[in-house]
Amino acid sequence: MRLHLQIWRQENSSAPGRLVKYTLDDVSGDSSFLEMLDLLNEQLVGKGEVPVVFEHDCREGICGACGVMINGQAHGPSARTATCQLHMRTFKDGDTIQIEPWRSVAFPVIRDLMVDRTSMDRIVQAGGFISVRTGSAPEANLTPVPKGDSDEAFDAAACIGCGACVAQCPNGAAQLFTSAKVGHLNILPQGQPERYQRAAGMVARMEAEGFGSCSNYRECEAVCPKGISVDWIARMNRDFLLARLKGL
Amino acid sequence: MNLQSKIPAGPLADKWTNHRDHLKLVSPANRRKFKIIVVGSGLAGGAAAASFGEMGYNVECFCFQDSPRRAHSIAAQGGINAAKNYRNDGDSIWRLFYDTIKGGDFRAREANVYRLAEVSLEIIDQAVAQGVPFAREYGGLLDNRSFGGAQVARTFYARGQTGQQLLLGAYQALAKQIAAGTVKMTPRTEMLDLVVEDNRAQGIVVRDMITGEVRSHAAHTVVLATGGYSNVYNLSTNAIGCNTTAIWRAYRRGALFANPSFGQIHPTCIPQAGEHQSKLTLMSESLRNDGRIWVPMKTDETRAAGQIPESERDYFLERKYPAFGNLVPRDVASRNAKTVVDEGRGVGPMKNGVYLDVADAIPRLGRETIEERYGNLIEMYQRITGENAYSTPMRIFPAPHYTMGGLWVDYNLMSTIDGLFVIGEANFSDHGANRLGASALMQGLADGYFIAPYTVANYLSAHLGEEVGASGDAFRRTAEEVRQRTEKLLAVNGSRSVDSFHRELGRIVWDDCGMERVAQGMQQALAKIPALRDKFHQDVRVLGSGAELNQELERAGRVADYFDLAELMCRDALHRDESCGCHFRAEHQTDEGEALRHDDQFSYVAAWEHVGDGQEPRMHKEELSFEFVQPSQRSYK
Numbered sequence: 001m002r003l004h005l006q007i008w009r010q011e012n013s014s015a016p017g018r019l020v021k022y023t024l025d026d027v028s029g030d031s032s033f034l035e036m037l038d039l040l041n042e043q044l045v046g047k048g049e050v051p052v053v054f055e056h057d058c059r060e061g062i063c064g065a066c067g068v069m070i071n072g073q074a075h076g077p078s079a080r081t082a083t084c085q086l087h088m089r090t091f092k093d094g095d096t097i098q099i100e101p102w103r104s105v106a107f108p109v110i111r112d113l114m115v116d117r118t119s120m121d122r123i124v125q126a127g128g129f130i131s132v133r134t135g136s137a138p139e140a141n142l143t144p145v146p147k148g149d150s151d152e153a154f155d156a157a158a159c160i161g162c163g164a165c166v167a168q169c170p171n172g173a174a175q176l177f178t179s180a181k182v183g184h185l186n187i188l189p190q191g192q193p194e195r196y197q198r199a200a201g202m203v204a205r206m207e208a209e210g211f212g213s214c215s216n217y218r219e220c221e222a223v224c225p226k227g228i229s230v231d232w233i234a235r236m237n238r239d240f241l242l243a244r245l246k247g248l
Numbered sequence: 249m250n251l252q253s254k255i256p257a258g259p260l261a262d263k264w265t266n267h268r269d270h271l272k273l274v275s276p277a278n279r280r281k282f283k284i285i286v287v288g289s290g291l292a293g294g295a296a297a298a299s300f301g302e303m304g305y306n307v308e309c310f311c312f313q314d315s316p317r318r319a320h321s322i323a324a325q326g327g328i329n330a331a332k333n334y335r336n337d338g339d340s341i342w343r344l345f346y347d348t349i350k351g352g353d354f355r356a357r358e359a360n361v362y363r364l365a366e367v368s369l370e371i372i373d374q375a376v377a378q379g380v381p382f383a384r385e386y387g388g389l390l391d392n393r394s395f396g397g398a399q400v401a402r403t404f405y406a407r408g409q410t411g412q413q414l415l416l417g418a419y420q421a422l423a424k425q426i427a428a429g430t431v432k433m434t435p436r437t438e439m440l441d442l443v444v445e446d447n448r449a450q451g452i453v454v455r456d457m458i459t460g461e462v463r464s465h466a467a468h469t470v471v472l473a474t475g476g477y478s479n480v481y482n483l484s485t486n487a488i489g490c491n492t493t494a495i496w497r498a499y500r501r502g503a504l505f506a507n508p509s510f511g512q513i514h515p516t517c518i519p520q521a522g523e524h525q526s527k528l529t530l531m532s533e534s535l536r537n538d539g540r541i542w543v544p545m546k547t548d549e550t551r552a553a554g555q556i557p558e559s560e561r562d563y564f565l566e567r568k569y570p571a572f573g574n575l576v577p578r579d580v581a582s583r584n585a586k587t588v589v590d591e592g593r594g595v596g597p598m599k600n601g602v603y604l605d606v607a608d609a610i611p612r613l614g615r616e617t618i619e620e621r622y623g624n625l626i627e628m629y630q631r632i633t634g635e636n637a638y639s640t641p642m643r644i645f646p647a648p649h650y651t652m653g654g655l656w657v658d659y660n661l662m663s664t665i666d667g668l669f670v671i672g673e674a675n676f677s678d679h680g681a682n683r684l685g686a687s688a689l690m691q692g693l694a695d696g697y698f699i700a701p702y703t704v705a706n707y708l709s710a711h712l713g714e715e716v717g718a719s720g721d722a723f724r725r726t727a728e729e730v731r732q733r734t735e736k737l738l739a740v741n742g743s744r745s746v747d748s749f750h751r752e753l754g755r756i757v758w759d760d761c762g763m764e765r766v767a768q769g770m771q772q773a774l775a776k777i778p779a780l781r782d783k784f785h786q787d788v789r790v791l792g793s794g795a796e797l798n799q800e801l802e803r804a805g806r807v808a809d810y811f812d813l814a815e816l817m818c819r820d821a822l823h824r825d826e827s828c829g830c831h832f833r834a835e836h837q838t839d840e841g842e843a844l845r846h847d848d849q850f851s852y853v854a855a856w857e858h859v860g861d862g863q864e865p866r867m868h869k870e871e872l873s874f875e876f877v878q879p880s881q882r883s884y885k
Contacts, residue, residue, distance in 0.1 A: 129420035137377035144388025
């Protein structure tokens with residue numbers, strides 16, 4: 001199929017960016033969205049033009065490296081699908097596709113479609129862990145965890161840290177990302193000792209990084225490639241409030 | 249060079265304990281005086297960096313991704329083995345050890361493999377304490393499943409995302425140390441060389457992938473945890489960024505490369521759909537527990553799978569291996585799939601796959617159970633192929649997946665360069681000629697959490713009080729060589745893209761040094777690879793400059809190293825005139841088509857030494873002695 005692409009090109013974080021138009025022919029419906037960009041880049045290199053920079057690694061929807069706004073939607077039109085898993089059969093011949101980087105104050109553009117998401121790492125560093133020294137763990141089956149709790153913890157832990165939730169949020173909020181980690185650890189018995197410090201620390205870091213506030217648009221949930229529920233935000237808010245009451 | 253494996257004496261079950269009891273220690277007060285560089289942040293590197301940091305060492309960790317959470321360990325689906333015997337089905341450390349060494353077709357060290365089985369118990373405890381949400385039973389205790397090649401259920405799993413959950417556990421432990429200031433994490437940075445002086449690792453030279461700046465970092469010891477090199481094949485299940493450069497550069501600086509041709513081809517991947525495909529996607533082989541593998545009886549079958557009656561289907565693994573059926577080891581499953589496709593019985597539009605069918609399991613277990621076990625895999629399959637696996641069987645075919653070969657290390661995981669440790673998939677140590685399912689995660693975490701923290705301390709204890717710095721001649725020289733290599737690639741300004749060369753190289757290695765190997769093919773490859781490499785250096789086109797973010801340049805550097813590695817792989821595969829595990833030489837097979845070892849000639853590790861460009865590498869042998877098990881001919885009938 002033939003596609004009309006409008007791609008955000010920006011040389012570095014301080015340079016102004018703009019949308020550049022490209023036409024791409026012979027795109028197979030069986031290729032992935034990123035393979036479509038590979039094809040474009042191969043043609044650009046052939047013409048002596050600088051290829052488009054975009055982030056990617058595993059290309060099977062689990063590492064969380066990839067992600068672009070596709071016609072204004074984070075990761076594009078398919079539900080619960082990361083950009084690398086989006087296949088071109090979703091589009092049709094003659095389509096125009098606008099491709100932009102994640103947009104958020106806390107995600108400065110590095111170049112073209114690549115952004116800096118280290119702010120999310122810093123949120124995890126502020127309490128997104130259970131402190132257990134290597135070698136000091138008790139026998140694994142000493143602590144039974146109700147299957148329901150364990151399954152729920154997994155639902156939250158499935159977050160791949162791609163940042164689509166932030167990119168799609170009109171406020172640029174990171175509540176879904178942060179609450180998924182808080183929720184995963186706070187629901188488990190192992191996570192109880194640090195439960196309230198965790199909620200307080202991660203929320204404080206999130207605000208300090210310049211992410212916006214949550215006003216329940218729920219756009220984050222709609223674009224999350226792992227289908228993480230906004231219920232986690234409510235649970236995080238509860239733990240955060242309790243942390244406040246405890247003076248943390 | 250005399251290879252010293254440093255395997256401790258004594259009974260197998262006591263070796264590690266005795267050895268650990270006598271390793272030298274570094275006192276807590278002295279640990280911060282030592283600087284440790286860890287390259288790579290996957291299960292091995294992330295676990296090691298977090299553990300070193302927590303012990304009080306001064307750690308610097310590098311990864312090429314934008315965050316340590318993205319390392320390719322994250323993509324492991326199926327599970328992690330541990331000899332907990334929670335199922336009361338007769339499992340034990342000895343059995344896990346025996347299955348692993350037998351699965352490796354008796355080309356691994358007994359002592360290393362036993363230690364791996366031993367520490368598997370602690371890994372599960374550690375991960376659970378970190379909050380890794382392994383699957384549980386209704387009573388709240390951990391669930392297990394059986395996995396390729398095992399007759400006991402010893403695999404712990406977290407839906408189809410076990411690697412992700414274990415990596416996030418290590419990443420979170422690492423995050424805590426970063427916040428505590430014991431680990432300095434430097435993402436988006438690629439190691440391009442190792443600095444060696446007097447055969448001792450002094451540090452590394454890296455390139456900042458955003459600014460292009462080439463920098464040097466010195467340390468008392470360097471730990472490489474940089475993963476495997478399946479991407480030499482171009483199409484593999486590895487992440488696009490996985491590469492051999494770190495270990496290849498160490499090889500060129502004096503570290504021996506062991507068994508480079510031992511690579512695993514994973515049986516259950518989605519077949520290639522077209523020319524511009526960038527990678528192959530793996531479906532966890534746990535699907536083989538409940539899925540049945542078959543092809544049509546006759547060639548040129550045109551009916552859809554559902555139209556082919558039971559009597560005209562060939563469940564070839566169940567037919568040939570009644571005891572193990574669909575759960576035969578990976579290499580056996582892969583080769584048998586290749587055989588039926590070569591016979592013209594392949595399925596799918598390109599006739600390049602075999603069916604993996606869960607239809608029989610649905611009435612037996614209920615659709616809910618199937619969804620719970622494999623839901624995410626079936627969803628992923630649908631996204632990629634557009635087909636629904638509940639109504640149409642999935643199509644699978646083998647793809648390069650994991651490399652057992654890697655830098656040679658002794659029992660302490662130290663390479664032949666003093667102070668250079670190599671852990672995880674990057675070393676060669678535990679899997680012999682074939683890796684059992686669910687043991688890669690086990691090895692990465694064993695090395696990172698429970699082995700390197702002891703053995704690296706032992707090494708450091710002899711270097712207390714030594715100052716390190718990156719200003720010496722060796723650093724200047726190495727950094728200059730890195731800059732020259734970069735400039736050379738940029739200066740070619742030819743006509744072909746890096747990817748086009750990678751595709752061509754990948755085809756050569758896949759055809760001649762892939763699932764089935766013959767001497768003549770590898771001799772041809774050894775002629776074709778240097779010719780293509782010359783063309784690459786004359787005609788590759790890398791635009792832009794080295795002083796900026798340049799993804800083409802990153803790829804060009806990696807592909808340049810793949811050429812040299814591919815040549816060494818073929819050389820190794822050619823010299824090993826026997827079949828063992830994944831290394832299947834068509835000239836050496838039993839009447840049943842199984843790998844036929846020649847223990848009298850090849851019961852050794854082939855460790856290759858780089859002696860200079862344009863010269864044949866020198867091979868050193870580490871003889872394998874089997875004191876505790878008797879190497880047997882594998883039979884999965």
